[in-house]
Amino acid sequence: MGLQLYQDYCDIYATLFLSSIWNKLRISQIQVNITMLLCLAELPPTPSNLANQNTCRQTIQQLADDICASVPFFLGDRLKPGRTGDGCVQYPRAPGRPPVKDHYHTGPTMGGWSLLLPLGTLAKMKIPLRDGQRRWIAGQMARTARVYNIPNFPSGPPKG
Secondary structure, eight states, rough: OOOOOBBBBBOOOSOOHHHHHHHHHHHHHHHHHHHHHHHHHTTTOHHHHHHHHHHHHHHHOOOOHHHHHHHHHHHOOSSOOOTTTOTTSSSOOOOTTTTTTHHHIIIIIIIIIHHHHHHHHHHHHOOOOTHHHHHHHHHHHHHHHHHHHOOOOOOOOOOO
16 A cells, blocks of 8 residues: 555654654644734734734644654554564655664554654644645544554544
8 A cells, every 4th residue: 555645745754752752842833833823813913913823824734744744654554553573564764775773663562652642632733724634634543543453542533
């Protein structure tokens, strides 16, 4: 089936730990931009204020896209549970570079667990996202639940 990309790109990191830190930062930045939008909404709708609101919305969307772009790095092309050291899984990597060393050991044991929090948080936020993006996020969360044998995981697109 191949890597399940969102918008035909993915991010590549030095380690799974660093990709997790980046996603935590992105969620924090989204929350800051939401707060800024709420504050700006209380001000008169001047051209400058409207431009600042638009910048916040664009920043939120870019950060959401970047979280989605991290999914292939965490999961590779895995669709079902695997075992540590399984070299059959395809993970994205920089052209001409070897795979990230911890992928085959850490990915099957904790990669997806690190992904569920930022994806779940993003899915629950009351922010506008691209058409179909929430559905894609829900699908990746369901895929992660299958890969990591998480029972009774909610399926389907998030409400709201």
